[in-house]
Amino acid sequence: MAVGTTRPRPAPAGPGARERRPARRRRTAAWHFLTFAAPGTLVYVCLVLLPIALSVGYSLTNQALLRPHTEFVGLRNYWLLLQDETFLQSLRVTAILSLIVVIVPNVLGVAIAVLLDRRGRIYNALRTVFFTPMVISSVVISVIWTRILADDGPVNQALRALGTREPPGWLSDPDLALYSLASIVCWQMLGFCVVVYLAGLQGVPQELLEAAAIDGAGAARRFRHVTWPLLAPALTVNTVVLLISAFKIFDQVKVVTNGGPGTGTTASVAFVVLQEGFVENRTGYASAEAVVMLIVVAGLSVVTLRFLQRREVQV
Amino acid sequence: MLLVVAITVTGCSGGSPPSAPSTARGKQKVSFLVFPSPNLPESYWKAQVELVTKAHPDLEVELVAAPSESERNDYAKQLAASGQLPDVQIGMQDLVALEPSLAPWSEQELTDFLCPTCGAVNGKVVQLPANTQTIPDVFYNKKLFAKAGVTAPPKTYAELVAAAEKLKAAGITPFVSGGVFVTSQPWTAILATDLYARTPDWIARRRKGEVTFAGSPEMKAATQKFADLAAKGYVDKRQIGQDYPKTQEAFLAGKGAMYPMGSWFAAAADQSDIKDDIGVFAWPSDAGTLHLPAFTGGGLSVSATAKNLAAAKEFALAFQLTKENLDASVKADALFPAIKGYTPPPDTGPVFKAVYDLWRQALDRNATVPAFGWEAGDAAMPPGMQGKFWSAAQDLVSGRKTVDQVLSFLDTEWEKSG
Numbered sequence: 001m002a003v004g005t006t007r008p009r010p011a012p013a014g015p016g017a018r019e020r021r022p023a024r025r026r027r028t029a030a031w032h033f034l035t036f037a038a039p040g041t042l043v044y045v046c047l048v049l050l051p052i053a054l055s056v057g058y059s060l061t062n063q064a065l066l067r068p069h070t071e072f073v074g075l076r077n078y079w080l081l082l083q084d085e086t087f088l089q090s091l092r093v094t095a096i097l098s099l100i101v102v103i104v105p106n107v108l109g110v111a112i113a114v115l116l117d118r119r120g121r122i123y124n125a126l127r128t129v130f131f132t133p134m135v136i137s138s139v140v141i142s143v144i145w146t147r148i149l150a151d152d153g154p155v156n157q158a159l160r161a162l163g164t165r166e167p168p169g170w171l172s173d174p175d176l177a178l179y180s181l182a183s184i185v186c187w188q189m190l191g192f193c194v195v196v197y198l199a200g201l202q203g204v205p206q207e208l209l210e211a212a213a214i215d216g217a218g219a220a221r222r223f224r225h226v227t228w229p230l231l232a233p234a235l236t237v238n239t240v241v242l243l244i245s246a247f248k249i250f251d252q253v254k255v256v257t258n259g260g261p262g263t264g265t266t267a268s269v270a271f272v273v274l275q276e277g278f279v280e281n282r283t284g285y286a287s288a289e290a291v292v293m294l295i296v297v298a299g300l301s302v303v304t305l306r307f308l309q310r311r312e313v314q315v
Numbered sequence: 316m317l318l319v320v321a322i323t324v325t326g327c328s329g330g331s332p333p334s335a336p337s338t339a340r341g342k343q344k345v346s347f348l349v350f351p352s353p354n355l356p357e358s359y360w361k362a363q364v365e366l367v368t369k370a371h372p373d374l375e376v377e378l379v380a381a382p383s384e385s386e387r388n389d390y391a392k393q394l395a396a397s398g399q400l401p402d403v404q405i406g407m408q409d410l411v412a413l414e415p416s417l418a419p420w421s422e423q424e425l426t427d428f429l430c431p432t433c434g435a436v437n438g439k440v441v442q443l444p445a446n447t448q449t450i451p452d453v454f455y456n457k458k459l460f461a462k463a464g465v466t467a468p469p470k471t472y473a474e475l476v477a478a479a480e481k482l483k484a485a486g487i488t489p490f491v492s493g494g495v496f497v498t499s500q501p502w503t504a505i506l507a508t509d510l511y512a513r514t515p516d517w518i519a520r521r522r523k524g525e526v527t528f529a530g531s532p533e534m535k536a537a538t539q540k541f542a543d544l545a546a547k548g549y550v551d552k553r554q555i556g557q558d559y560p561k562t563q564e565a566f567l568a569g570k571g572a573m574y575p576m577g578s579w580f581a582a583a584a585d586q587s588d589i590k591d592d593i594g595v596f597a598w599p600s601d602a603g604t605l606h607l608p609a610f611t612g613g614g615l616s617v618s619a620t621a622k623n624l625a626a627a628k629e630f631a632l633a634f635q636l637t638k639e640n641l642d643a644s645v646k647a648d649a650l651f652p653a654i655k656g657y658t659p660p661p662d663t664g665p666v667f668k669a670v671y672d673l674w675r676q677a678l679d680r681n682a683t684v685p686a687f688g689w690e691a692g693d694a695a696m697p698p699g700m701q702g703k704f705w706s707a708a709q710d711l712v713s714g715r716k717t718v719d720q721v722l723s724f725l726d727t728e729w730e731k732s733g
Contacts, residue, residue, distance in 0.1 A: 065395075066395055066412050066413065080731075086728070169553040172555050172556025172557070173552075173713070258495075260494070260555075261556055262555075262713055263706040263709075263716070265715070278393050279699050279702065280699030280732060281698045
């Protein structure tokens, strides 16, 4: 629905015009491009590409940070990973976490955004309230939730007051701890989803909704056939950001459960990578895990992005 | 990629000194890595350092605090890997990993220590074997025992199980448990009486591949005993989610009758209102013979790259051998200084006196054995295995894994570490 503006177009250049452009101008343009692009490129190379290359290099060795000698071991670390129950378990944990963290905040986020898509002071205040967890440190949030979900914390005290004799061990029960952890992450990420969906809702043209209403569509049908398709870009952004965040999750695991209770019940891939690298002193092996994690995250992100972008519509 | 960024960034500072070199006749600067714990707050460390610097005015000590007691080893390894290990550290456990970064102690420097070779790595002593801790003793609440009709501390394992049954029947949680290492304490105790009492070199044999966790009948039987305690409901599996300070609070608040814990708990017990109601006994064996798990080590170590190595060693030795420091460590952390000729101050609390007497009794009867999971140097499990052992204990208590699965897991992790 963009309204086009007409601008006087330059006269089409005749044959050989490009060649006639002064060489000096081209050099200046190239110099400007380099000047603007170089700092960013340098930072990207130093902080992204170089670490990735180094990581791949380390993953082919038996490097241990505190051991003086490092040997090239080829693909041995990758072969061991395939049989390493701890790593495979961490992949399973991360997959479950990612699934929950992608679905729940998306569903709740769109619902809350629709409710908050109104004008007024109270709605502005509520938007701030929902976004607040996003700006608080994950560690602080984790400490707060650890206290809330403790066996004698407020949640269980409330349950006991309501007559539950044996309230759940939210963080001590191996069958529950992962879901408690996922809930904390969902709670933190919800605000982000709400804001992105709210921005998406602002872009839904009122005239389309009105046209649908005139055609007899109720609120549910208007949402399903007009609003939801137009929220596709917001869904893409939320899904990809949540997927990447969930795969990288470390802070909450470290603070809330430290990978337990028991062996690896809540240990994410990022947590296991740092454990192997810095606690068990096997940097080469940990680098191989990090490389696998990079491949999985990058692969999933590309597939998700392509899939979701296909359903985006232009207005 | 976080790993590489961390390695790369920290690696850049590899050449920087842990503390600035001092002038020839000026103050000798020494950095000192300590750890906070319920027994040892920051004020304790400051007071301890002041005692040394008062007697050695040429020393200037800067405290570096580890994030927590349980993370002090990981923190030290990260600092060592990036060339930033403070000049002096206390209570390092992963000596095998840290050994290349630590300065060895000479025989002459170790003459005042009762066990000068304790915790040696490849024959080198890199940590002052300054004190002994018994891990675990069983602390018990006398009032709760009496309430359940348990008239005396158990002397055999059968009596222990009977007491636990009576306590459970009376609605009292028999064993207080908690997260991190606390869950594994009864397991360490059973391994002392049932495994180490017969095979004190079990870890050395595991290193040589002569035994395995899953293939050792003694290990399997001992682990089964621990799992049975949980299966019978004597250990509250809900408690494995609580942290160490909360666990201590739970016992002191009477939320359980027995608390298998290291001798250091005596310090907190003596500070509590119920100190006169707390008793202590050694985890009983089947036959009732005494086997007390003990660990000697845990003292100060010095970085091999300390700029003022002589000053760092001077500080470390003064810290470990000054009578006032040792007395303070006895009162604050219930340590048993393993220093020749040392006797604890007379004004210690009743719980400390009880654990100290128990240890002396075990020494007299030659009944101390290693504490499984707490060994140091060549006698210890490979780096990272201690944490796996603690996590495996939680799997047994929660019932998530069987004994066979846990033992096989420990074998797999051991092979990975090798």
